[in-house]
Amino acid sequence: MSSTLRRRKPDPNPTPNPNPEEDGLDVEDIKKPKKPTIKKNYSCIDNCCWFIGCVCSIWWLLLFLYNAMPASFPQFVTEAISGPYPDPPGVKCLKEGLKVKHPVVFVPGIVTGGLELWEGHQCMDGLFRKRLWGGTFGEVYKRPSCWVQHMSLDNKTGMDPPGIRVRPVTGLVAADYFAPGYFVWAVLIANLARVGYEEKNMYMAAYDWRLGFQNTEVRDQTLSRIKSNIELMVATNGGNKAVIIPHSMGVPYFLHFMKWVEAPAPMGGGGGPDWCAKHIKAVMNIGGPFLGVPKAVAGLFSAEAKDIATARAVAPGVLDSDLFQIQTLQNLMRMSRTWDSTMSMIPKGGDTIWGGLDWSPEEGYAPSKRKQGKNDTCTQNESGGGVCEATQASYGRMVSFGRDVAEAPSSEIERIEFRGAVKGNSVANNTCRDVWTEYHDMGFGGIKAVAEYKVYTAGEVVELLEFVAPKMMERGSAHFSYGIAEDLDDPKYEHFKYWSNPLETKLPNAPDMEIYSLYGVGIPTERAYIYKLRPAAECYIPFQIDTSAKDKNEDGCLKDGVYTVDGDETVPALSAGYMCAKGWRGKTRFNPSGIKTYVREYDHNPPSNFLEGRGTQSGAHVDIMGNYQLIEDVIRVAAGAKGEELGGDQVHTGIFEWSEKIKLKL
Amino acid sequence: MGSVLRFRKLYFLEPNLRSNGSSETIKDNKPSLEGLKVDYKHVKSQRMEEHKNMKKKWRCLDSCCWFIGCVCTTWWLLLFMYHCLPANLAGLNGPEPPGVRLKNEGLAPLHPVVMVPGIVTGGLELWEGRPCSEGLFRKRLWGGSFTEIFKRPLCWMEHLSLDSETGLDPPGIRVRPVPGLVAADYFGPGYFVWAVLIENLAKIGYEGKNMFMAAYDWRLSFQNTEVRDQAFSRLKINIELMYITNGNKKVVVVPHSMGAIYFLHFMKWVEAPPPMGGGGGPEWCAKHIKAIMNIGATFLGVPKAVSGLLSAEGKDVAFIRAMAPGLLDSEILGLKTMERMMHVSRTWDSVISLLPKGGDAIWGDLDSSPEEVHECDLETKCYIQTSSKENSTKHEDTTPHFQLKHQTNYGRMISFGKTTSEQHSSELPVIAPKELMDVTKDLNSSEKCGDIWTEYGKISRKNIQRLADNKAYTAATLIDLLRFVAPKTMQRAEAHFSHGIATDLDDPKYSHYRYWSNPLETKLPNAPDMEIYSLYGVGIPTERSYVYKLSTSEKCNSIPFRIDSSAEGNGGQWGLRGGVYFVDGDDSVPVLSTGFMCAKGWKGKTRFNPSGSATYIREYQHKPPASLLEGRGLESGAHVDIMGNVALIEDILRVAAGASAEDIGGDQISSDILKMSEKVNIKL
Structure with a gap:
């Protein structure tokens, strides 16, 4: 010294x-x-x-x-700036005297659940029981290719690759926080705890969200686990039925569960035909993609959906660059294409629901206009007139090649049949082979054929995907179906592949059960895409969203090659609301026992200042889990309230009008 | 960055320029009023002075x-190099973990595994608390890094205490066990409990679906875990679920420490009819359980629990003391740590479950104890007379001199003064335990002593002296002593636990749950195919009985008893040291407690084991870690460290993969447990 x-x-x-x-x-x-x-x-x-x-x-x-610093200091500052804080809904409800009544089951959605390593290759040494997904994602940066390898599933079976076991994290920690500070269920859990909930009457139905729904049972017995835990909670809480709260993909997952549990063993859980009636009080779907998400199409087609994997949002720069010579996007696509679950999100119901070449349920309606004027349609709104001309023509055309095509009247579009087109032999390029995207099998001929069909509606999108990714779709079609049932009593609908599609299954026979659809509105949500061909290069994904296509008007529905409608940023309101607004309303063939349904929309208000974090009035797909109003509704139902006591439907969008336009046999 | 460096450069030049500043300062001290100029000068000089001062300070700060x-920088550099280090650097690698070796042998998961953690090793988290615990929602109060103890000790203690009347949550506080495997895999960062076993099980193919951690709130009495958290129902459902989903394979249960008696309680509960029991029917255990592999089980209690209750001095009835011994014994913060600790731990009913069970019949009376023979063997100077004396009548008078030298009265679990512990029983003052109970308490003693609830405040000094005059307590009279010094605690807890031996097991009173965790007052379930193992470490001196003294402290509410740490025996690893008599064991549990039931009490068809479930004893000789790199040792026999013992893990893996006891070698005994058991005379 x-x-x-x-x-x-x-x-x-x-x-x-x-x-x-x-x-x-x-x-x-x-x-x-x-x-x-x-x-x-x-x-x-x-x-x-x-x-x-x-x-x-x-x-x-x-x-x-x-x-x-005392823990209450930030709150003190916030209150000083923006007036007194509203009581968190838990405290408010506690003051009203609400208490624990019904046990609560959370069903997390895609990507929000944590996954941890149980067995891996050499390169994952020392990560036993550490999170690969969720948490800090530190391993993505440290050993990216190893990480991709471990997160992928086997592309033949859709199950674990040999020598790798990645399993869902269990318990409430599975999805309370996605990453440090980024809550998913934590706020809801904390508020439920205020009225007296604890581990014994809350259950997180964590599952491996990469697998096909039935495979979670085959590999991990997840569905059996959920069944016995619900039974346990109902038994130990004095026979009070459970309130189920699925979020995002958890919604079709739980639909699948309800069919599974009543189906006879071995395919089902053998709970008997009144299991749901006995054990479930209400299903409160949050942001449920009942009818699929257009985003999933873009994700599968060109790995470009804005957040089908939040990974892209976490590190956008890294993914788009070729910095590490690892072809991030292709690797990501290969990884996500091994996940069967992404295929559960492909739009269901085809043209009947999503609109054909010339019409769509949502046309004549622009989300961004609603708040300024009271006008429900754009045509009444001077500044938006031009915008909606485009939207009218385009929502049904889920994928179009070129903007002119997207806007042209259907009679003017020349379409060349792509089905059956010969997939030209491309130059065998072995450096690309290891990146399994199936595009290299298509060759230039195939790619050209796809582009020349010009426009794809929801029904055709499925066929398009079958054409560009036959292996993946073949695997997926064993687990999921996207159609509408003609006759629900057809014995083929007993197969599990139909269970997660609300248009191909009946709801369980449980007249006392309630189904809610809670979702945010007021955020532009992806609905249709304008694509372009990418300049030929062997190792690249040949299709790309044409980001140059945008409206002249700032408020237009077309932005960066994407047509948007009202929704919660991920799920269009149509998909989240239609079943509860019409498909299941009253006694229909999809709802033979007449289960009561409620639609509750939450208008999006961005956080007013920085200190509010992700906002207490947000309507965004994940942030809505922190929406005070939604939490309050959930607590009230958990404490015993019925749908009418909440105020029944609460609608901001034109969901009922849209539903009327859909011609579906009920 | 640039500007900062520039600033520093400037400042290094300054000393030369500023050398004339001091003369001006002197001038300025004159109280003259020369208008602005002076002011200006004054200000200027002051600034200079400040500068100078600052310069000096800055120097120091700079350095x-x-x-x-x-x-x-060095630290980061090292850290960076450490991270660059390949994970499996040659030389740093230990031997191949047993899981990998057994996987290569072809072992695969067969039976689901249920783990039952013991006392203190399970994590507890906060669900509802007082304002002082704000921001800790769902954070661990127990387990993990324990940072809250240091940040807000009083708050922490308040939240970990239970209600002293009911033994359940105090109003407004909900602390709940952490569920899942994370509950007890690591106790603190880097301090494994179950983690090594879990990892090795995973190596042969186990995962979340066929492993279950039966986490429970270890502070509560066993039945209360069901009443409050439905922990038993949860365990039952999960075992049934794993049984079904794993192709109707029975489970292997691995309880550790207090988990062993918790699971005994469970087995009685699950077959008992509701509402007290789980209503699983009399065949439940036979149908669902393949084997119970108790690790370091506290079947017959732990003497350590006595000292813990009496004076909060057990070496690790709470690990806290081991973690921060200095802190607890000092009064730096004016906290009376010991007293508070005692207060907290006395609200925990589960501690009572660890008191020695079976009384004098098991633990020995004033003159004899099962371990004495054993001790002679160890010291290799066993006098034939001693053992012959033991065999003959107890009234035989032997010379005190002889006894002083060679006999250790382990049976006297608490003795006041070293001489008492060595005297012959006839010389001891005889006060019947009943008499103790009659002593009138003075209740007006200490109102002013605040809220620390140790119950000692209610006992007058005189009565304490009388307690000490009784000189020596055996396992049976000890319970009376505790009933006297801690009446409320014992009253509350004895509704949940019993410590005797049943004379007639068919007595209908034994269908009450308070007897279920005592192996001497229950029958094993009717499951002839079930195997019961007792796996434990030996070769570590373990507390067995204590020499006490009266504490001189007259402060109110202070604990009046202290272990007389000046009492030393005549050398050797065993025997008296620091006021404590040691026997063979695993550092916490004496061999007798953990081994007796499997060695004798349940061996063959006895009245405690009517269906004749097979029992096995497997002892693991303690070997301290050979090098620093081994961490807590691969062959350790210590109570918790044994969970990392390679041989033990291998045994568990083999049994879980379907091996029977004969396949792994049946009994493996290195202590004198069989001889000790012979000396215990209870009706079987």
Whole structure:
């Protein structure tokens, strides 16, 4: 230490030290002048050290102050700025005297559940029972290719690749936070806890969201696990039936569960025909993609959906660049194409629901206009007139090649049949083969054929996907179906592949059960895409969203090659609301026992200031889990309220009008 | 960055320019009023002075900063190099874990595994608390890093205490066990409990669907875990679920420490009819359980629990003391840590379940104890006379001199003073335990002593002296002693636990749940194919009985008893050391407690084991870790560290993969448990 001090002393008398070998062993030496050469050598490092030291000390000081700060301080500041905070819904309900009544089951959606490693290859050493998905995603950056390898499933079976076992995290921790600070269920859990809920009457039905729904039972017995846990909770909570809260893909998953549990073993759970009636009070679907998500199409087609995997949002720059020579997008596509579950989100119901070449249920309606005027349609709105001309023609055309095609009247479009087109032999390029996207099998001929068909409606999109990714769709079609049932009593509908499609199954026989559809509205949501061909290059995905296609008008429905409608940013309101607004309303063939359904929409209000975080009135797909109004509704139902006591339907969009336009036999 | 560096350069030049500043300062001290100029000068000089002062301060600060910077940089550099290090650097690698070896042998998962953690090892988290615990919702109060103890100790203690009347949650506080495998895989960061076993099970193919951690709130009495959290129902459902989903394969249960008696309780509960029991029917255990592999089971209790209750001094009835011994014994913070700790732990009913069971018949009376023979063997100077004396009548008078030297009275679990512990029983003052109960308590003693609820405040000094005069307590009279010094605790807890021996097991009173966790007062379930193992470490001196003294402290509410740590025996690993008599065991549980039931009490068809379930004993000789890299040892026999013992893990893996007891070698005994058991005379 003494020598270091000496080194830093300013040197008033720069005479060289006569005794160079006498090197700082004496205390007196401190006073002595030093050789300037030494000082020079060290001064830069010295400065650096000094600087780092300063930064560290300040950092620690701030950290210390932060830790010493009372926990209520941020709230105090917020209240000082924006007036008193509203009570969190849990506290509010507690004050009203609401108490624990019905046990609650959470069913998380796609990507929000954590996955952890149980067995892996050499490159994953030391990560046993550590999260690969969820949490900090530290491994994505540390060993990306290893991570992709472990997150992928076998592309033949859709199950574990040999030697790799990645399993869902269990318990409430599975999906309370997706990443540090990014809540999913945590706010809802915390508010339920305020009225007295705890681990024994809350259950997180965590499942491996990469698998086909039936495969979660085959591999992990997840459905059996959910069944016995619901039975346990109902039994130990004095016979009070459970309230189920599925979110996002959890909604079709739970539909699947309800069919599974009543179906006889071995395909089903053998719970008997009145299992749901006995054990379920209400199903409160949050942002449910009942009829699929257009985003899933883009995701499967060109790996470009804005967030089918949140991974892209987490690190957009990394994914689009070729920085590490690992073809991020292709790798990602290969990975997500091994996940059967993404295929559960392909739009269901075909043209009947989503609209054909010339019509769509939502046309004549622009989401961004609603709040400014009271006008429900754009035609009444002067500034938006041109926008909706385009939207009218295009929503039904889920994928179109070129903007002109998207807007042209259907009679003018020349379509060349792509089905049966010969997939030309491309130059065998083995460097691309290992990236399994199936595009290299198509060759230029196939790609051209796809582009020349010009326009694809919802029904044709499925065929398109079958054409570009035959292996994947073949695997997926064993687990999912996208049609509309002609005759629901047909014995073929006993197969599990139909169970997650609300248009091909009947609801269970449970007249006392209630089904809610809770979702956010007021955010532009992807609905149809304009594609272009990518300049030919062997190793690239040949199709790309044409981001140059946009409306002149700022408020237009077409932006960056994507037509948007009202929704919660991921799921269009049509998909989330239609079943509860019409398909299941009253006694229909899809709902033979007349289960009561409710639609509750929550208008999106962006957070008013930074301190509110992700907002208490958000309507976005995941952020809605922190919406106070929604949480309050959930707590009330969990505490015993019925749909009417909540106020029945609460609608902001034209969901009922849209539903009227859909000609579906009920 | 650039500007900062520039600033520093400027400042290094300054000393030369500023040398004339001091003369001006002197001038300025004159209280003259020369208008603005003076003011200006004054200000200027002041600034200079400040500068000078600052310069000096800055020097020091600078060096500090520089030093910190250096340290940080070096640290980061090392950290970076550490991270660059390949995970499996040659040389740092231990031997192949048993899981990998057995997988290569072809072992695959067959039976689902249920783990039942013991006391203190399970995590507890906060679900509802007082304002002082804000921000800790669903954070661990127990387990994990324990940072909250240091941040807000009083708040922490308040939340971990239970209600002293009911033994359940105090109003407004809900602390709940952490569920899932994370509940007890690691106790603190890096301090494994179940993690090694879980990892090895996973190596041969186990995963979440065929492993279950039966986490429960270990502070509650066993039946209350069902009443409050439905922990038993949960365990039952999960075992049934795993049984069905794994192709009707029975489960292997692995309880550890207190988990062993918790699981005994469960087995009685599950077959008992509702509402007290789970209504699984009399065949439930036979149908669902293949084997119970008790690790370091506290079947007959732990002497350590006695000292813990009496004076909060057990070496690790709560691990806290081990983690921060200095803190607890000092009174730095004016906290009376010990007393508070005692207060907290006395609200935990489960501690009572660890008191020695079976009384004098098991643990020995004033003059004899099962372990004495054993001790002679160890010290290899066993006098034939001693054993002959043991065999003959107890009234035989032997010379005190002889006894002083060679006999250790383990049976006297608490003795006041070293001489008492060594005297012959006839010389001890005889006070019947009943008499103790009659002593009138003075209740007006200490109102002013605040809220620390140790119950000692209610006992007068005189009565404490009388307690000490009784000199020696055996396992049976000990319970009376505790009933006297902690009446409320015992009253509350004894509704849940019993510590005797049943004379007639068919007595209908034994269908009450308070007897279910005592192996001497229950029958095993009717499951002839079930196997019961007792796996435990041996070769570590384990607390068996204590020499106490009266504490001199007169402060109110202080604990009046202390272990007399000055009492030393005549050397050797066993025997008296620091006021504690040691016997063979695993550091917490003496061999007698964990081994007796499997060695004798349940061996063959006895009245405690009517269906003749097979029992096996497997002892693991303790070997301390050979090198630092081994961490807590691969062959450890210590109570918790044994969970990382390679041989034990291998046994469990083999049984889980379908092996029977004969396949893994049947009994494996290195202690004198069989001889000890012979000496215990109870009706079987």
